[in-house]
Each structure stands twice: as structure tokens, then as C-alpha cells.
Amino acid sequence: QVQLVESGGGSVQAGGSLRLSCASSGYTHISYCMGWFRQAPGKERERVALIYIGNGNTVFLADSVKGRFTASLNNAKNTINLQMNSLKPEDTAMYYCAAAQGPTICSDPSSYNSWGQGTQVTVSS
Numbered sequence: 557q558v559q560l561v562e563s564g565g566g567s568v569q570a571g572g573s574l575r576l577s578c579a580s581s582g583y584t585h586i587s588y589c590m591g592w593f594r595q596a597p598g599k600e601r602e603r604v605a606l607i608y609i610g611n612g613n614t615v616f617l618a619d620s621v622k623g624r625f626t627a628s629l630n631n632a633k634n635t636i637n638l639q640m641n642s643l644k645p646e647d648t649a650m651y652y653c654a655a656a657q658g659p660t661i662c663s664d665p666s667s668y669n670s671w672g673q674g675t676q677v678t679v680s681s
Contacts, residue, residue, distance in 0.1 A: 558582045558670040560653045565675030568643055574677060576638040578653030584634045588658020589667060591616070592627065592638050594649035594677075601665075604651070607636060608662045616663040620646075643679045650674040 564576040580587060591606030605627035606616040612629040626639045640647065654668040661667055 558584060558587055558655045560655060560670055560672035562651065562653045562672045562675040565651060565677045567678040567680065570644055570679055570681050572643050572679070573639070573641045574643065576640065576651055576653075576675060576677075578636050578638075578672060580634045580636075580653075580655060586657050587655045587670075588660055589615075589656040589662035590629070590636045591654055591662070591668070592636075593652045593654055593665070593668075594647075595652070596646075596649040599649075601652070603663075603665055605638060606662050640677070643677075645679045645681045647677060648679050649677060651677050 558580055559582045561579050568574055587609055589608055592604040593601050594604050595601040603616055604618050607627055607629050608615050614627045624642045628637045652674045653672040655670040656667040
């Protein structure tokens with residue numbers, strides 16, 4: 557089992573930036589993919605950014621965040637980050653870190669079976 561702990565959420569005005577981090581522990585060697593999902597009130601959870609652990613490449617980035625969000629992997633620290641710039645009110649959501657065992661398709665949301673508790677991001681206009 558992999559444990560995931562998110563940090564870095566908070567409240568910011570539109571146009572501002574936040575950096576989320578997700579630290580993994582436990583059986584980290586079995587993680588094949590890691591990534592970020594978000595869920596706004598009244599909406600379904602959606603993919604934000606997904607990373608293949610093998611090479612650190614981002615294999616999925618939501619169209620709504622392209623050009624503003626960047627996901628990265630720090631393999632030595634078993635951590636992934638999400639740099640969020642030019643934040644918009646519609647980015648307001650609970651952001652969850654997730655991990656998938658492999659081999660699997662990292663861009664497929666159903667691959668993810670370990671989840672963090674989430675960190676709240678609130679963007680005001």
C-alpha cells in the first residue's frame with residue numbers, strides 16, 4: 557500500500573500561483589504512475605495532470621490547465637509537484653494526489669487505486 561500526503565493548497569486571488577506537493581511513502585517502488593485529480597462542488601472528479609514514474613514524463617494534462625499548470629516528479633524524494641500559475645476561479649476545487657500500480661495506462665483514471673486526503677484550492681475573483 558502507498559500512502560500519499562498532499563500539501564500546498566490555500567486561497568489565492570485570480571492570477572496568482574500555488575504549488576502543490578504530494579509525498580508518497582510505504583511501498584513506493586510499486587507506483588507506476590502518479591498524478592493530480594480535482595473535484596469541484598457539484599462536479600465529478602476530473603484528471604488534471606498525470607505522470608509516468610519511469611521517465612517522469614507528463615502523459616496527460618487537462619486542456620483547461622495547459623499553459624498554466626506544470627507537473628513534475630522528484631524521484632529521489634518520492635514526490636510529485638503541481639505548479640499552478642495564472643489561477644482562475646474555475647480552478648477552485650479539492651485537489652487529490654493519486655498513484656497507480658503497474659504496468660497500466662497512466663492516462664486512464666481507472667488505473668489509480670491509492671489516494672491522498674486532498675488539499676483545498678480556492679481562487680477568488
